[in-house]
Amino acid sequence: MLDGQMYPFLADGDFEWNADRTEITFKIKSAAKWNDGTPVTAEDVAYTWATHVKYNTPTGSANTPYIENIEAVDAQTVVIKAKLGEDGKAVNPLLVEAYLSTNYVIQKAWTEVLEERVAGDPTALLADPAEDVAYSGAYGKYFADDTKVVYIRNEEYWGQDASMWGKLPAPKYLAHVIFKDNAAGTTALQAGEVDVSQQFNSNVQDFWLEQGLPISTYLPEAPYGIGASLPTAFFNLNSPGLDQAAVRKAIAIAVDYPTIIANAMTNQSATFDQVPRSLMNPTDGEQALYDHDAVADLQWAGNDIEGAKALLDEAGVVDSDGDGWREYNGEKLSYVATCPNGWSDWQAAIEVVAAAGKEIGIEITTNYPEWSVYQTVVTKSDAPLPEEGYDIFMMWSDGAGPTQPWGRIRKLLSSEFIGMPSNWNGNWGQYSNPDADALINAIPAETDEAKLKEMYTELVNIYLTEVPSFTLMYRPQSFHTVNESVWTNFPHADDGTNPPVPPLDLTDGWSIAGLYNLTLVNP
Amino acid sequence: MKHTIQQVFRSGKFVLGFSIFSAILLIVIFYPMFVKDSPLAILGQGTFFPPGIYVNVYDSMSSTAYTLNLPDAAAKRVANKLSEEDRLSIKEWLVAAGIPESEIDTTDTAKLLGQWSANFDPKKSIPGMTNARRNYFIRLNTSLKGLLSTEGATISQTNPETNELEQVDTVNQKDYVNVGEVANTRILLLGTDNFGRDILTELVAATRVSLQIGFVAGLIATLIGLTLGLLAGYIGGLIDDIIMFVTNLFTVIPTFVLLILISFSIGQEQRGAFTIAVVIGLTSWVWTARAVRSQVISLRNRDHVNLSKLSGHSIVHIILNDILPYIASYVIMALILQISSGILAEAGLSILGLGPRTTEVPTLGLMMNWAMIYQAHILGNWWAYLPVLVTIALITFSMNLMNTGLDQVFNPALRD
């Protein structure tokens, strides 16, 4: 969940590593049932993995380097065997752990039906709409078309078991409405047609302050939600001048982050004064993972025009022809900052980045290609980014999860993603640093807290010194704004739940707990 | 000529349109001389500051305080913080907390606040109360602190040496500052936009750019339309067939769709205001060409053209002297229409996100686009889009007025 911890749901209690950290053992809850009434078994877990491997699904190919096999010891007990390196240790224990929380268990019986239906064709298997799939969750499909998807509560849901909640979640139907654009979604939220809005609503506080609507967010005050991702501006390290750390850092420290947060995010982000920049989420768990004092001198809160100018002057990047713009190797520094068209908060942030360039003598113009064009260019990591048009560009970084912050750092800094024809992981600026790579490789196997902190601090140090990319804001994993015209008691800060149910989508895994407390406003 | 101009200015419609347009033009020309800020400078941290006069709080604290004994000051202060609605809400809470309704008097502020501070508990959850309501009570509680105090507020500063707070000054409740004496005040007549830019300054600059786009687009469209129309109409024959074929092609394809396609395909890197103007101009000449052609065809058979031919004049001379002056008034009207439709086309394109790139210049369409993206229309931040809409409307309205005014003068069928 957003605190970086893993909470058992289908599993009965926490998983356990063996002493060598080569095997994970956990049990499936005996109460857990599929919607057809049969129990969820260890065999289902094992067969799910076997199917991924057999049909080489994306999940299968992504995890086979780390997972040797998944076996069912008995009806309840599952053992995951990690793939071992030459040194006899697990290649990456963190990613083995991550498998637990990031993949669905699929019923074996249904999988066999499916295999028969597609006659072993992997493409058909992946393309199957799975209308008849067995599920273990509280809600099943009721209706779906282009504008909405409706789920209906499974009245036999095993969450009623005494070991769980002893009752069913409150709403009988859940409707997921698909809106044309953000404005339509906002209008629907205002009108009370939507109970939970997970999109970015600018100036969310106006709903209750100005308009007096019964709308609230997880936190009552700014930033209104829990930041769990770091929207990041990447530098194209092949662009002339941007191969210089000084130029990169100068741009990064000149940017007016308070304005980005106030204007682009309408304050729905913690500021860099509140949470100094690092590679970490603004959550307590991640923030504790690095030594704040050790990198305090490297951190910046933005708007440091003089500092940026000094940095550039020092690096010899000066305006030699008097046109107001600095040159590097005789070439005027002129960049294009981009993000996908229509992604309004990113666009507004990019505008502020561009404004910063002007202050320090670097010409930055903005450009918003369509997403289809943008993603093709950015994710093609086996070729350099175009020097024209993609000098500074925005992408996301990993949110919260059990492998974090390691996974995020890997995706921001690791050179392993260079050369992929389709790179949806990260490091789109194609940064390469052997020191960083070594640290990233070492962390998964490390268990010593102090050692880990040291290593993370070193990575933050590299990140803040080299500036291959820079975070522009903190952003929630998903926004969580509720209209309480009908239901109330949505999850909110200090609502007394344990574990605190964070504002995810209220249906996935533990988040379902958020639906149990709902009560009607006027019962 | 002079006579024609006099006639034009006798048309009420033209004069009204001309006045509006001149006023806009004068503002566009003179406003930047007085307000020298860059129109794209981000002034505000935060989005959509409402219109008004902004007085620097820090400077007001250190400005000379004047004591004004205004009798209703306290009442206004209370009314500002504690509305009638708030009082009823307090009552609602108190009733839920078990106070008998008969003991609550919402008109007695002191008593009400006393009961409130004695009974309010932010932790307490009332069944059926929404989280939004709970948050409201917490905010209300905070805002009510010190409401009935008769004391002033103390201003303290950190002493850099001792790192301790030292009292510097006291602000009394009857202290007033003269806004004229405050070092920093800023009038934001139209507030700020989603970037924190001064909308008025931006609007003026945007109007100028949009007018420029309109003029360039209109001139290009009119020039192309005029040239093709003259050639097709006067020379006729195969040239006419070819030109009309192309023109008909353009007529069949909806201009705006064509505009969107071209605008999309040139990519945003190349999309400056001037490029957009050229693109608009290149796609909107069709009707001018058709209209000029038909006018020329009817003129071509007029006897004065025949007479000019018989007098041995060349084609160029005939077109310039015997055709052009006759359609000049029409062409001027077409130009005016083209300018105003150019401005609208830019706005339309920009609202779709296909306008000029943003960091360089503001345009009316881009302002609309950003206001829409940031949901100003949903959140009721009228100052972000209404003035833009009004400006667009005024420009096109004034141009259309001038046009109908001219039409009345030039078109004998419409004379009264």
Next chain:
Amino acid sequence: MAHTMLEVRELSTKYVTRFREDVYAVDRVSLKVEEGRSLGIAGESGCGKSTLALSLMGYYFPPLHYMNGEIVINGKNISGMKPDDVRKSILGKEIAYIPQAAMNALNPTRKIINFIEDVILEHEMYVTKKDIYDRAKKLFETLGLPAEVLQKYPVELSGGMKQRTVIAVSVLLLPKVLIADEPSSALDVTSQKMVIKMLKQLMEAGFISSMIFITHELPLLYNVVDDIMVMYAGQIVEKAPSHSAVFDPLHPYSKGLMGSIIVPEKGLRDVKLTAIPGVPPNLKNPPMGCRFAERCKFVRPECRVSSVSLREASDGRVYRCIIPEAELREAYAREEHKNDK
């Protein structure tokens, strides 16, 4: 004595240009048309013929303005009536008007019979469409128009046929007086002849009691009307029976006008056409004295001093000139003599 169908006394009207200038187009015109008679009005363009035609109907709307004078149609004085009442109770019933471009007034999307229905239903409430059709058919047949025309659209008819149709429709309500303002001038000669024939038929068959016919084509006028009134600069300059007006004009202007007649008849080639130099005066500020003085061969100093009133000649006609009848005739004889030489 015959019944007077239309009597106009001292009628003056003006129209206002869009520059707010008054043009005094009809100046103290008096005329009388008796039952069974037709009156022709001749004159150059701009002399006030058409304005007079419009003024005679008593139906004034901008830019035309009534100034003073009286119009009595069939005993009814309509000069003080409101335009709306005139339209409802006078137009079509008492007096009908056919302008030059009447044929273009037909709505191209409606059949002729629909147009006729509209006209009748406007004035009569309890008629069936069948009745209307029968009535229209009878009228058309009487006037020599094919009844099929009723079921046609205006575009299916030739210009001459359209004009004749409009004329037929205009007499549907049997008006007493018909005012025809250049009804045939936009037509070819054959159609023109048919229109003229029809107008004569209307009189003969009693659809109308009297007619005022306006044209600048004198041979036509001569063939249609009983009396000719020559207008110049908003005033009547001479009124006489057709034959004497054409062959023996008295007023110098009439003399000039009649001298310019061209017809393809033997002897024409020997005639010396007379020409009147100059242009008519601007009616925004009509001249003080005789309005024709500027162009008159026989002008005398006193002509320019005071306005000239109509006077009666020995044969009963009226003319507007200070020169006595005898002197004028003498002068004309001298002119002729000179030409012969």
Next chain:
Amino acid sequence: MTSEKKIYLSAKGITKTFGFGRQKTVAVDNVDLDLYEGEVVSIVGESGSGKTTLSKVLLGLINQTSGDVYFQGVKRDISTQAKKQEYWKNIQAIFQDPFSSYNIFNKIDSVLLDCINMRGGRYLPREKKIEMMTEACSFVNLKFEELTNKYPFELSGGQMQRLMIARIFLLKPKILLADEPTSMIDACSRATILDELMHLRKETGMTVIFITHDIGLAYYVSDSVYIMEKGRFVESGSADGVILTPHHPYTRRLINDVPKIYEEWDLSTV
């Protein structure tokens, strides 16, 4: 040879069609015409008879579809602008509508100056030009001093048309094509214009083609008359012969339908 009248302009088999396919209309259909030096010829026809089209072909303003025009016995060649200008020194026109014959944006002087230029007087001294213009104006009883620096719309229709005659006076072409020069003019001014036109003809001995729909007018002015119907000449001959003893039914009808004053106008024949 010398006693015979010289053929000045002749047309052989002139055909002019407009449009093609179903919309094809034949405006002038295989017309022959011989024009002798110094005579006045009228082409009479109702509107739509093709007389104006024929006149434009003769003028060289539009090209005939087939057939040839011979000028002074030689086949006319007006393929270039220069050749056209040369041709137009010999043949000139007066058009029907004086109001549309002038470029309203040019002062009246320019019309006359154009003529002087065309006759090679471009570099004459200003005084000489004014003298020429004054002479031309006085020929048509207009005062140049009153007209100079005026715009056409300040003139009456009659004055405009007289100025057109003044223009011809300056140009002194061999042939004048007068296309309904009086049909838009009031009857009294019409006499003046005809007078002046005939006067000019007498002075210069030029050949005149009169295009008109008014058979009376044609009879009054011309030596010979061509009657045109639907693009063809149906009857031609001396004015007296054609008008007083018409043979072709169309001619007869035309004459019959025009109102008469000396004889009875027979209304029964329609």
